[in-house]
Amino acid sequence: MKILKYKKFTGLHIVCKKCNKLIEVSQEVYKGCRHPIDRQRYKAILKQNGVRKTRDLKALEYDNAVKELIGFKDELSNPIQFVTQIPKAETKPELLNDCIMMYSDWLENVDVPFFEQKVRSKEYIRDTVGYVCKLKTYLENIGYKTDKTTIYQVDKNIVNKYFEELYIKSKSIATYNHNIRALKGFYKFLIATKGYDLINPLQYAKLKNEAPNPINVADNDFYKIINCLTEENSIQIYKNGVRKNRYRPYIKEAFELIAYTGMRITEAISIKYSDIILTQSGEIDYIIGVDYKYEKAHNHDKSKPKKIVPIPYSPELADLLKRLDYKNHLGEDRYLIGADENISRESMAKQLSHSFGFYRNKAGITSPIGLKHLRKSFLTKIETQTGLVESLGYQKTKSVIQNNYLVKPEIARAVRGKGFRLFEPDANK
Structure with missing residues (x-):
């Protein structure tokens, strides 16, 4: 290299x-x-x-x-x-490669005035620049020399053909939408921030509908996956011959904690023994969770109190905490899951997500469920059994929960189970 x-x-x-x-x-x-x-x-x-x-x-x-x-x-x-x-006079590079580099620097707040700076994670910057570079790769594949191509040559027709091809080839709706957002942001930066005389070719680009019908993890499927979590036959072999061991000693408890708390993956495995709140009689009252997504978007400078999510008690959660020996660790600044592992919580979350898919297939489950769908299961059950899902604060608004998390067939079954009917029986019959 x-x-x-x-x-x-x-x-x-x-x-x-x-x-x-x-x-x-x-x-x-x-x-x-x-x-x-x-x-x-x-x-x-x-x-x-x-x-x-x-x-x-x-x-x-x-x-x-x-x-x-x-x-x-x-x-x-x-x-x-x-x-x-x-201050040095600002130049406007015209080559596509230079514009991408300039955008990357801007995302990292290089030479950006303090009051205009925005906190972004390394992963976000890496992925965003990567999506923009995919357009560059497309241009190279159709014969353009991108080291000589100017940003003005990449017009609406070229971008339109690129997304037509991506629309057909992209298997993931989320990936397609990420490409749209990244390119929109790139052109918005050039036009609004840097003053380039360009027309944003993605100004009216529409996103694919990512979740018109949320799905959840059925009870039987969850138990099948939990029962599959053994060290035996846990090597995943990729098409290129790479072998990965998907088993970890903490994996069963991690899946359960995500299922029983309804938190996002990283949020759930970041819960500590000090977050367990007891009643006056010494029983488990609730657990304190933190909405990391909200924190990154609205409290990146830590100027406000953290957005707390009180995770409600359930018999399954209480049983899990007992197995994790919570009484002997109460108040400790120690993770419930993998406390002694030399790995970041973000990396552990990715590891667990890949492992869930592996064990789902191992259990013979054909439904396209992922680890994130356990959150949808949790919020749907909270809503159908208590109607208090909005009040707990798992999402900013009820509309987000309604549109993206509540599994509608489960709601219909709950209504039926409560004995719903439209009219009282006709007394005259």
């Missing part, structure tokens, strides 16, 4: 802008990064008064990058000079 020239210099690194990995350590493929040299940038990473300061450098030559790094260091050590610097 070819990389930018690198010699060890304090604070100087090389980062891949495609996957956000530092890659200067080795000339070989590093940590799975296989992206070409044109996705690489020199990056300054310094510490100033205990605070990490970073900047993507413009230079593509080692000596110039070192000079730029030293200049950045001088700016940090002289805050007055740093503030009063005369």
Whole structure:
């Protein structure tokens, strides 16, 4: 793998802008990064008064990058000079490749004014830029030399043909919609933020309906999957020969916790023993959950109290907590699931999601259910049995729950079970 020239210099690194990995350590493929040299940038990473300061450098030559790094260091050590610097005139690159790089930098808040900055996860930036790069790959496949193609040449007709092809080939509705949103955002950035004289070819593009009829995990299917969770016959073999062990010692309890709390996968496996609330008599009252999706969207600067979701008691949840020996760990800042595992909660969530699909197939279940559908099962049962699903705060509005989570056939069965009828019997008969 070819990389930018690198010699060890304090604070100087090389980062891949495609996957956000530092890659200067080795000339070989590093940590799975296989992206070409044109996705690489020199990056300054310094510490100033205990605070990490970073900047993507413009230079593509080692000596110039070192000079730029030293200049950045001088700016940090002289805050007055740093503030009063005369801003450089902003240029508008025309090449498609340069526009994509500029968009990637903007997503990372590089040279973005403080009051315009927005917190975005590395995964979001990686995926968004990746979707934009798919358009670039399409252009290359139909004969364009993208290193010479300008953004003005990628007109509405080309983009329309790209999405016509994607519409047919895309097996996942969500993936298709992600492509639409990413390209919309890319053109909106160029037009509204950077002032390019372009027409947004996706201005009126419509998304596919992702969930017209939500599905859930049937009780029998859930028990079948739980009973399949054994270490034996748990190796998944991919078409390319890669083998992965889908079993983990904590997997059964993890699936159950997700099912019995109704939280999203990462939210459920982030619950700790300190989140268990007891009644005055010492019995389980409820569990404190945190709505991470809301936090990322509306409280990324941690300026507000966390949005708490009180997870209600159920016999299944109480039994699970007993098996997890909650009484001997009450109040501990320790995860209920995989507390001793050296893995992030996000990575564990992906691992569990893949494992659920594997064990679903192993159990012979043909329904296209995933781990996320356990949340739909939970919220549907809360609604049919108590009618309090909105009040618990699992979603921001009831319309979101109604349209995306409640499984309508289950609602119909619950109505029937309650003895619903339209009219009283005719007394005259």
